Amino acid sequence: MNLPPLIRSFVLHFGEMGSRWGINRTVGQIYALLYVAPRPLCADDIVEALGISRSNVSMSLRELQAWNLVVLKHLPDDRRDFFTTPDDVWQILRTLAEERKKREVDPTLSVLREILMQPAGSEEEAHAQRRMAEMHDLIEQLTTWYDDVKRLETERLATLLSLGSKITRLLETKDRIVSFGRARKSERPGERRSGGATPGKDPEE
Amino acid sequence: MNLPPLIRSFVLHFGEMGSRWGINRTVGQIYALLYVAPRPLCADDIVEALGISRSNVSMSLRELQAWNLVVLKHLPDDRRDFFTTPDDVWQILRTLAEERKKREVDPTLSVLREILMQPAGSEEEAHAQRRMAEMHDLIEQLTTWYDDVKRLETERLATLLSLGSKITRLLETKDRIVSFGRARKSERPGERRSGGATPGKDPEE
DNA sequence: CACTAATTTCAGAAACTTCTGAAATCACCG
DNA sequence: CGGTGATTTCAGAAGTTTCTGAAATTAGTG
Structure with a gap:
């Protein structure tokens, strides 16, 4: 060398x-x-x-x-x-993420789905399936997030990163402001559960 | 088996x-x-x-x-x-992320820092350093985001995930609403650059 | 403190991956 | 279509990792 x-x-x-x-x-x-x-x-x-x-x-x-x-x-x-290599490091990051997902995550997801389709032959297997379902759901949440975020242009992605966890606070601020602004049009958002909070479902993009 | x-x-x-x-x-x-x-x-x-x-x-x-x-x-x-294994799959995810960062990311960051401290002996090396600096900055942005987000409780993390890229839109909404609500107290946020957008710098955690 | 049972360590065997040089293939050129 | 040079393929050599059984260690017990 x-x-x-x-x-x-x-x-x-x-x-x-x-x-x-x-x-x-x-x-x-x-x-x-x-x-x-x-x-x-x-x-x-x-x-x-x-x-x-x-x-x-x-x-x-x-x-x-x-x-x-x-x-x-x-x-x-x-x-x-x-x-x-591509000039843009963000582009490199995207490619890397995409390829690793393809090789590491997707096969696992499909194995999990396949196993979860089959009937459990014992309580031991039933328990295993419940555990696998938890894993499956977690991975699915992560990949859904990833599929959504990967389409952002670099500039917006950078903004998103620089905000980090501040967003959850921002979210509460927005809830307050919006519900105040709209003078309680329907019901108030209140506490939010872990699952599917999807406010502001714009049609565009 | x-x-x-x-x-x-x-x-x-x-x-x-x-x-x-x-x-x-x-x-x-x-x-x-x-x-x-x-x-x-x-x-x-x-x-x-x-x-x-x-x-x-x-x-x-x-x-x-x-x-x-x-x-x-x-x-x-x-x-x-x-x-x-721990019962909570989110906890498992956190541990995995933490350990992989420790083994894969941190050593790379410190090698990059070390190399970037040294003087370049040629234009070729200077160019290499510029490339390494780009990589360094990208990794640093990602780890800063990660360090911030990893402290969120599971419930909030899930909310953050389920929002995904919608957040950037939300952010614009918030800009509009807030700047309107405050009747342009100082200057208007306007276009935001990739680097350090940190609105709402609350003191609490 | 000897005995017993669980656990760890470790040298070498087995399995696997990486790397090489020689041969095969490819693609252009006259 | 035969020659030339770049490139790829591939069988096996070199190197690395993983796995085992035997020996050593640890920790509790009478």
């Missing part, structure tokens, strides 16, 4: 991290390298920078493509493939 | 999933088993249910304890350790 020290540390750290979740070391390193490189790199650039075999680079790039994490570029009069 | 079919499917799925992210197959299976079991299990119950060696169970339980994912119980007049 023959890289400027700062880039080297970053690449090595990503390699480590990569192996801590599913992705492997080389894939992590290549991603890190592409992420910080000032221009798109071709396979041989990567071989040179990381000191790994050509075939390993080829396979790892395939994997990154399968994750939609890299962008393919072509230079005129050069038939080699050049690779970069 | 000698388990009722529904439980068996669940346990096997979790084993698979386990190996898809960092955790290993056995650890995943044991967790799944404890999660659906109607009562706390001891190590030998697990050996029996999953058909794996006693020592493997012992090591895997240690790992689950290191992740804070299991609860230790003792029965009177029995010095064996019995294990369960």
Whole structure:
């Protein structure tokens, strides 16, 4: 490996991290390298920078493509493939979330659904099904939220994040103001339960 | 492995999933088993249910304890350790988020900070630092949001989730109403930038 | 403080993943 | 359509992780 020290540390750290979740070391390193490189790199650039075999680079790039994490570029009069990462880190985050959901969450949800369809053969199984139903419902709530939020443009998403938990307070403020403004048109919102509070159901978006 | 079919499917799925992210197959299976079991299990119950060696169970339980994912119980007049998972799935989610952050996010943040402190030795390194800074800032925004939201009680967290992106609309509604109600006390909120929109900075928690 | 039973540790075996170099494939060019 | 160079595939080598049984440790008991 023959890289400027700062880039080297970053690449090595990503390699480590990569192996801590599913992705492997080389894939992590290549991603890190592409992420910080000032221009798109071709396979041989990567071989040179990381000191790994050509075939390993080829396979790892395939994997990154399968994750939609890299962008393919072509230079005129050069038939080699050049690779970069998207410029926008928020876009990268979205892709990562989407792919991890696809690989980690969706299969679990469908296994849970399948098991929950079957009849329990004993009290032990019935209890297990109740537990699985709790898990299923939690995951479903989270993915519903995610599906909703992922469509926001970056700017609004950032606003949402910067508000954080303040929103629950804001929500109460809004309840007060709106119910006051409308002079109690129907009934007052009052205490809200955990399940399905969906005020202000605008048709747009 | 000698388990009722529904439980068996669940346990096997979790084993698979386990190996898809960092955790290993056995650890995943044991967790799944404890999660659906109607009562706390001891190590030998697990050996029996999953058909794996006693020592493997012992090591895997240690790992689950290191992740804070299991609860230790003792029965009177029995010095064996019995294990369960917490009853509340939201609590489980919190623990999982906390531990993954500790292992996956925090180390990355500190590596990024360290690298960003060092002087760049070339334009290539300077560019890399700019990219790393973008990544750093994104992660910091996400963790700030997380640190804020994780303190919410389950009920409020559920409300927040069920609102999802509707909140940004709600926010605009609130801006309108509040600025109208206050009859433009100081300046009007207007367009909001991505960075630090923090309306309603209440002192309380 | 010896005995017993539960539990943990650990060295090496088994299983699995990653990585390589050689061979096959692909795609353009004359 | 044969040649050239880039790229991919793949069998097996290298490396890593997981799992086991045997030995060591811990903790309670008479």
